[in-house]
Amino acid sequence: MNYEKKYVWSVLFRLFHWAFVLSIVVLAVTGFYINDPWPNPWLAGSRGFPMADMRYYHFLAGYVFTAALLVRLFLYLFGNRHERILHALPVTPGKVKNIFTTMAYYGYVTDRHGEDLGHNTIAGIVYLFTYVAAAAQVVGGFYLLYPESAGWQAWGLKFFGTQQQARHMHHLLLWYFLFFALVHLYLVVWNDVKAPEGMISSIFNGYKFKPKHNGSAEG
Amino acid sequence: MPITTSELVNNLSSSRRDFLKACTIAAAALGLSEAMIPRLVEAAANPQRPPVVWLHFQECTGCTESLVRGSHPDIARLILDIISLDYHETLMAAAGHQAEQQLQATLEKYPGKYLCVVEGGIPTKDNGIYCKIGGRTAMEILAEVAAKSAAVIAIGNCATYGGIQAADPNPTGAVGVWDLVHDVPVVNVAGCPPNPISFLGTVLHYLTFKRLPPTDKLGRPLFAYGRKIHDQCERRAHFDEGRYAEQFGDAGHLAGYCLYKVGCKGPATFSNCPAVRFNDVGVWPVGVGHGCIGCTEPGFWDTMTPFYERLPGIEIPGGRGIVTSADSAGKKILGIAGAAVGIHAVVGIGKRILKGKSDEDK
Ligand code: HEM
Ligand code: SF4
Numbered sequence: 042m043n044y045e046k047k048y049v050w051s052v053l054f055r056l057f058h059w060a061f062v063l064s065i066v067v068l069a070v071t072g073f074y075i076n077d078p079w080p081n082p083w084l085a086g087s088r089g090f091p092m093a094d095m096r097y098y099h100f101l102a103g104y105v106f107t108a109a110l111l112v113r114l115f116l117y118l119f120g121n122r123h124e125r126i127l128h129a130l131p132v133t134p135g136k137v138k139n140i141f142t143t144m145a146y147y148g149y150v151t152d153r154h155g156e157d158l159g160h161n162t163i164a165g166i167v168y169l170f171t172y173v174a175a176a177a178q179v180v181g182g183f184y185l186l187y188p189e190s191a192g193w194q195a196w197g198l199k200f201f202g203t204q205q206q207a208r209h210m211h212h213l214l215l216w217y218f219l220f221f222a223l224v225h226l227y228l229v230v231w232n233d234v235k236a237p238e239g240m241i242s243s244i245f246n247g248y249k250f251k252p253k254h255n256g257s258a259e260g
Numbered sequence: 261m262p263i264t265t266s267e268l269v270n271n272l273s274s275s276r277r278d279f280l281k282a283c284t285i286a287a288a289a290l291g292l293s294e295a296m297i298p299r300l301v302e303a304a305a306n307p308q309r310p311p312v313v314w315l316h317f318q319e320c321t322g323c324t325e326s327l328v329r330g331s332h333p334d335i336a337r338l339i340l341d342i343i344s345l346d347y348h349e350t351l352m353a354a355a356g357h358q359a360e361q362q363l364q365a366t367l368e369k370y371p372g373k374y375l376c377v378v379e380g381g382i383p384t385k386d387n388g389i390y391c392k393i394g395g396r397t398a399m400e401i402l403a404e405v406a407a408k409s410a411a412v413i414a415i416g417n418c419a420t421y422g423g424i425q426a427a428d429p430n431p432t433g434a435v436g437v438w439d440l441v442h443d444v445p446v447v448n449v450a451g452c453p454p455n456p457i458s459f460l461g462t463v464l465h466y467l468t469f470k471r472l473p474p475t476d477k478l479g480r481p482l483f484a485y486g487r488k489i490h491d492q493c494e495r496r497a498h499f500d501e502g503r504y505a506e507q508f509g510d511a512g513h514l515a516g517y518c519l520y521k522v523g524c525k526g527p528a529t530f531s532n533c534p535a536v537r538f539n540d541v542g543v544w545p546v547g548v549g550h551g552c553i554g555c556t557e558p559g560f561w562d563t564m565t566p567f568y569e570r571l572p573g574i575e576i577p578g579g580r581g582i583v584t585s586a587d588s589a590g591k592k593i594l595g596i597a598g599a600a601v602g603i604h605a606v607v608g609i610g611k612r613i614l615k616g617k618s619d620e621d622k
């Protein structure tokens with residue numbers, strides 16, 4: 042089968058992706074530490090600041106995470122056609138059908154799959170949900186970070202309730218991100234093994250490969 | 261000859277020294293400059309003492325108890341000296357119909373002038389029949405008394421946010437004052453119980469400036485509830501430097517380390533406890549080795565429990581009220597997802613072995 046090389050992910054998109062990944066790794070590790078600081082050998086007067094440091098890196102990564110989310114929002118509106126918000130949502134009959142094609146493909150029912158250059162429709166929906174969860178993490182995080190600011194207080198109280206409720210939600214969402222990371226990693230590896238389309242390398246260099254036979258690929 | 265402030269002060273039942281001391285404590289709690297103290301004293305010594313009606317609903321009287329404790333006579337006496345307590349079921353001499361008559365008399369004599377203090381939650385379910393005084397429900401009494409008052413001070417977690425009777429499943433539909441009273445200003449002096457100085461400061465602020473102090477979004481005066489416990493705590497250095505009591509009574513606990521890991525809710529609780537302290541002997545919960553339980557926050561019986569754990573558990577949806585920790589639920593879900601991923605991968609590998617490579621790969 043012949044494949045042709047297609048440019049899919051812009052530089053900004055790939056930067057967003059890796060900033061998002063790295064910040065989530067740091068946020069999850071430091072978040073776990075903040076929740077339940079593991080015993081450590083520091084004794085009084087030994088000038089170690091593990092909690093202060095962990096919180097510092099958490100907040101630093103929190104800002105990177107926030108910036109990444111804003112970049113993704115920008116790309117949703119002004120990115121290339123694979124990156125825009127409607128690209129992978131079930132807004133046309135073709136995109137709705139793509140849900141079933143993808144399910145059949147992932148369920149080993151068929152080896153045929155939609156030749157979507159960007160995300161398939163299921164992925165598109167899950168990513169959108171993930172960004173909503175990310176926005177909740179950001180609002181909750183800043184509410185925890187600036188508890189005395191009237192502005193964050195108003196938002197935080199509206200969406201989460203008290204500081205304690207916000208922390209609880211912030212912590213539960215941590216588990217969503219771990220869950221997402223597991224499934225996401227598995228599926229990209231699975232796709233990369235199933236079809237030689239360069240799914241994994243595309244997030245490094247921007248290019249995917251698609252079968253040449255039926256002319257232009259959908260999506 | 262007009263009576264001077266100093267004469268008045270000297271004539272008050274507490275000694276002049278105690279009186280000034282209490283005013284100074286209150287001024288410090290309010291964050292007022294020293295220059296304001298004379299104004300505070302003058303307002304406190306005004307012979308026209310504002311009448312106060314103190315309502316008790318679903319409560320334990322602990323707020324009153326902590327306010328009139330004998331350990332700080334200056335504060336208790338000052339409160340009783342600067343206001344004219346016309347109705348207070350615990351402290352008044354009158355009882356029964358006589359007491360209720362006194363209440364009516366105050367409402368008629370000082371409409372729009374008196375302060376209304378509320379202690380206790382207000383049950384609203386079934387038309388509020390779960391708390392009645394003299395045949396009238398708490399809702400009726402509050403509606404009448406609050407509407408004619410100049411301002412309402414809700415004291416304690418029950419009057420502010422419903423307190424323990426509002427804890428899940430809240431059988432009597434208990435709510436706080438500000439859920440029901442919208443036409444007169446309400447200030448929430450939260451806590452279980454609140455620090456008497458926070459209450460005194462609120463009253464003195466009202467007497468001095470003729471308005472309630474500025475509040476946060478939960479209606480609590482900023483001078484007392486503007487900052488987190490955690491940001492003023494004397495154990496904070498231990499927190500930042502990673503030294504924690506792992507359990508009560510261990511070496512870390514004895515060494516005075518941070519109580520975060522035994523469930524301290526200081527990081528999620530707004531109050532001046534570490535700064536103002538209690539009972540005139542400079543103590544407060546964290547100071548004596550017990551974590552903060554978050555009693556100034558709405559719904560703390562639900563959100564701050566278990567008291568000895570960092571975060572509340574989560575209820576299993578559809579289960580019979582089984583509660584598990586967020587982390588154990590998270591681990592299980594992640595484990596199930598991991599197993600699903602494993603099975604999916606095994607199916608794929610098995611299919612490939614059985615059927616050979618797909619067309620696409622050739
Ligand atoms: C994927 C994103 C994030 C994850 C997984 C995450 C995870 C966590 C976790 C697990 C905690 C401990 C909560 C507890 O158990 O008490 C925490 C605390 C916190 N997080 Fe995040 N977080 C994320 C994003 C953010 C962002 C964007 C900010 C904003 C700057 C932020 C700010 C905070 C703050 C202020 C705390 C409280 C720390 C303290 O008071 O000691 N987080 N986070
Ligand atoms: S004891 Fe509580 S309030 Fe004090 S530093 Fe530790 S967690 Fe914060």
